[in-house]
Amino acid sequence: MPALNAPQPRTVRRQPNRHAGAVKWAKRGAKLALVAAVAWAGFMGWRSGRLAIMAEDVSTRFIALSVAGGFRIENVEVVGREQTDPKALLAAAGLKRGDPILAFNPEAVRRQIEALSWVATAAVERRLPDTVAITIVERKPIALWQHNDKFALIDARGDNLGPVADASSSALPLIVGGDAPTHASALLSMLATHPDLAKRVQASSWIGSRRWDLKLDNGIDVKLPEDGVAEALQQLADAEASSRILERDVAVIDLRLAGKMIVRLAHELPAPPAKTKTQQGI
Secondary structure (H helix, E strand, O other): OOOOOOOOOOOOOOOOOHHHHHHHHHHHHHHHHHHHHHHHHHHHHHHHOHHHHHHHHHHHHHHHHHHHOOOEOOEEEEEOOOOOOHHHHHHHHOOOOOOEOOOOOHHHHHHHHHOOOOEEEEEEEEEOOOEEEEEEEEOOEEEEEEEOOEEEEEEOOOOEEEEOOOHHHOOOOEEEOOOHHHHHHHHHHHHOOOHHHHOOEEEEEEEOOOEEEEEEOOOOEEEOOOOOHHHHHHHHHHHHHHHOHHHOOEEEEEOOOOOOOEEEEOOOOOOOOOOOOOOOOO
8 A cells, every 4th residue: 555645744934923012012111101100200299399298198197097006105114224313214205105106216215315314325115016115224323523512423434423412321432623533433443453542542632633632531641643643552552561651640641753652740750859058068
């Protein structure tokens, strides 16, 4: 039986559909036109201020809805407060019960709280739906400062932490002088290396904006130098250990000259009596 001759497949060349291409480009053009229109509308809205007004209106409506949904300040929790006045703290925060909890700026509130004299650092966070948590770290007083017959507490940076009504109840070291707070931390650090001496210092006076005088518990005045204070204190501590100089009848110990100690007695020894002519062998 003769083989059938199957017809050979033919390759059909399709003509480009010019109509479909035009539709495709028309769609792309429409999209580009839409983007351009939105951008132009936004630009014109920005120039006219209408966009900002619209955004503000939306924000106002959203805040109002959030309050209705219970997102309002009912509690303000404070951690770390010991010396800071609670009324001053709340006033600085500017938060009131019933205010929208989503409306305030935690960063701005933090800066306002850190402006308080006792506050070193602060952290402010929302705890939805109704609580604002404030955590503060307070400054630590290192000395009691006396100036113009008034007393205040200072910290290690020399910042004034506020007045003290009853200075007699404070166990902190006493410093005296107009700009003494700026230099107090360095002196107290050096005194801390000699605890037996430090506990006998009743007051430290900043003299002539350049050096310290110490008043000890037995009335002795110790004059420290402008430079080399640590060496002078070591010299005094060594003298006390070897000869108990602070237990003697001393009024002033002058350490202003490097390596020297000048001592003035509280009661000068009587001058020897003048010799008579007979005693002189005349």
